[in-house]
Amino acid sequence: MPHTYDYPRAALTVDCVVFGLDEDDLKVLLIQRGQEPFAGRWALPGGFVHVDETIDQAARRELQEETGLSKVYLEQLYTVGDLGRDPRERVVTVAYYALVRLGDHRVQAATDARNAAWFAVDDPPRLAFDHDAILALALTRLQGKVRYQPLGFELLPPKFSLTRLQRMYEIILERPLDKRNFRKKVLSLGILEELDEVEQDVAHRAARLYRFDERSYRQLVKDGFNFEL
Amino acid sequence: MPHTYDYPRAALTVDCVVFGLDEDDLKVLLIQRGQEPFAGRWALPGGFVHVDETIDQAARRELQEETGLSKVYLEQLYTVGDLGRDPRERVVTVAYYALVRLGDHRVQAATDARNAAWFAVDDPPRLAFDHDAILALALTRLQGKVRYQPLGFELLPPKFSLTRLQRMYEIILERPLDKRNFRKKVLSLGILEELDEVEQDVAHRAARLYRFDERSYRQLVKDGFNFEL
DNA sequence: TTGACATAGTGTCACAAGGACACTATAAAG
DNA sequence: CTTTATAGTGTCCTTGTGACACTATGTCAA
Numbered sequence: 001m002p003h004t005y006d007y008p009r010a011a012l013t014v015d016c017v018v019f020g021l022d023e024d025d026l027k028v029l030l031i032q033r034g035q036e037p038f039a040g041r042w043a044l045p046g047g048f049v050h051v052d053e054t055i056d057q058a059a060r061r062e063l064q065e066e067t068g069l070s071k072v073y074l075e076q077l078y079t080v081g082d083l084g085r086d087p088r089e090r091v092v093t094v095a096y097y098a099l100v101r102l103g104d105h106r107v108q109a110a111t112d113a114r115n116a117a118w119f120a121v122d123d124p125p126r127l128a129f130d131h132d133a134i135l136a137l138a139l140t141r142l143q144g145k146v147r148y149q150p151l152g153f154e155l156l157p158p159k160f161s162l163t164r165l166q167r168m169y170e171i172i173l174e175r176p177l178d179k180r181n182f183r184k185k186v187l188s189l190g191i192l193e194e195l196d197e198v199e200q201d202v203a204h205r206a207a208r209l210y211r212f213d214e215r216s217y218r219q220l221v222k223d224g225f226n227f228e229l
Numbered sequence: 230m231p232h233t234y235d236y237p238r239a240a241l242t243v244d245c246v247v248f249g250l251d252e253d254d255l256k257v258l259l260i261q262r263g264q265e266p267f268a269g270r271w272a273l274p275g276g277f278v279h280v281d282e283t284i285d286q287a288a289r290r291e292l293q294e295e296t297g298l299s300k301v302y303l304e305q306l307y308t309v310g311d312l313g314r315d316p317r318e319r320v321v322t323v324a325y326y327a328l329v330r331l332g333d334h335r336v337q338a339a340t341d342a343r344n345a346a347w348f349a350v351d352d353p354p355r356l357a358f359d360h361d362a363i364l365a366l367a368l369t370r371l372q373g374k375v376r377y378q379p380l381g382f383e384l385l386p387p388k389f390s391l392t393r394l395q396r397m398y399e400i401i402l403e404r405p406l407d408k409r410n411f412r413k414k415v416l417s418l419g420i421l422e423e424l425d426e427v428e429q430d431v432a433h434r435a436a437r438l439y440r441f442d443e444r445s446y447r448q449l450v451k452d453g454f455n456f457e458l
Numbered sequence: 459t460t461g462a463c464a465t466a467g468t469g470t471c472a473c474a475a476g477g478a479c480a481c482t483a484t485a486a487a488g
Numbered sequence: 489c490t491t492t493a494t495a496g497t498g499t500c501c502t503t504g505t506g507a508c509a510c511t512a513t514g515t516c517a518a
Binding site for chain 3: 185
Binding site for chain 1: 241278309319
């Protein structure tokens, strides 16, 4: 009985589509490649899976190493292993997408001094490998998922106004939402906690702040509740 | 510049969760393993990805080889690469799920004479590796997806009665549906073509037959229509 | 032939959810 | 104290959803 299987092995990588939100845009974090192939081209942060870690762990480690980000929302997206996607040899990559609060983290240059920067998702540069396709897929998935699961809170600071929340949905879904209907709906879900605080340093009437209440959210999910924004 | 990357490689497999539908149950196709590890244990059909094929192709090939099924609905599900899931060495598997019409195909024993059989999804035997978890995940995914995408037609013969369609949804969703409301809803979608045919060889009033109209379905999707059964 | 049976097929009403729509309130800045 | 910028609020109409029960039609067996 042999100790290993008699079959070819593939190089295994992870790639992360990291989404962030600023005032006007949904952004994606990209890394400028220092080496061939595709040297100088922008790419999704990622790298090889080590022998002693799970694929999920690899994704988190790469994210941490290349961007300094940790404890972010991370979810597996899709696995691609088409021939020729890497000109060198067959490389299978497991793609993830992550949601981060843009203000929280300062994105660091990677340890090996590659450049990191945020780009608007609807106007990215040409990407290395098949990363354009992965980015497009991630965006579609996010738009789909945000409709029936309150993922969006991962993109906002802990305290936020309803207007900020609405703008986030408008940016992600790429369509305007009615202010009164939006508030009616989102408040009726009962997953927002109204705080005794308002925005600071604004040159107009300050908006009340809210917090996402994960406890009642989980309760709703258990009861089989349906969202849909 | 080296020709390959200096990183470990992993054995890469595909596993398929193949769903079928009979009168009373949602079924899953399993293979009895002939070799160690887990010899004699039932497992998901699957096998190694060859060097000259994409992962999708590998999934289709394995399905064909082990079960004789081809041209089925097949979709990628999830990739697992936890350490120790195969006792021999690190094996990364890309899981797929497939929907097939049970009557159409006669499931063949695999070429290497392993046993193949259908099991009710809610009462499967103990499975090899982490295949229990993959099966559970596939079932959840199917139940979720069937609500907003008319996948179910992949499980039915081309012509079917509304009662048969309703029973299919009831079996998948594991809850009863109201007959009149179901018909109202499904007919209002406009994706069923009413045929001038009725069931044959039934010992009671014969039901009218319908056909899934993929053309108008695609039109609906383009218009951003929302299903939800 | 007719009665028993098994399933097909059909409509209404009440309630909830969703979408369109416009004005007043409040704070800051000049 | 006026201007400016955004916060915050309610109604009505339409549509969707879910509960609910009887008649129609075919087969089969006595």
